[in-house]
Amino acid sequence: MMSPIQAHKKIIVNGSQQTIVDDYALIQKKDRAGSDGKNIKCPHCGSTERIFNLRWKIRQCKSCNTEVEKYAWMIDQLDTWRTPR
Numbered sequence: 001m002m003s004p005i006q007a008h009k010k011i012i013v014n015g016s017q018q019t020i021v022d023d024y025a026l027i028q029k030k031d032r033a034g035s036d037g038k039n040i041k042c043p044h045c046g047s048t049e050r051i052f053n054l055r056w057k058i059r060q061c062k063s064c065n066t067e068v069e070k071y072a073w074m075i076d077q078l079d080t081w082r083t084p085r
């Protein structure tokens, strides 16, 4: 069995140009969903879904059906809407 991942980053390199297209890290207490929601990524299968609040402790992944504790999910780091830094 694969162990859950804790971060995921995808960078496209084109010559000297680097573009981060995907950046996920574990949910932290400071994270907020914001009014438009945020994408979270399952640490087991890597599928993403959109959440609109973080008032939950465990969420079942719609893709692999694993029950994942909140702070084991990864959240989109590129979507900084209403996330205090």
Ligand SMILES: [Zn+2]
Pocket (backbone or CB within 6 Å): 042, 043, 044, 045, 046, 047, 061, 062, 063, 064, 065, 066
């Ligand atoms: Zn999953």
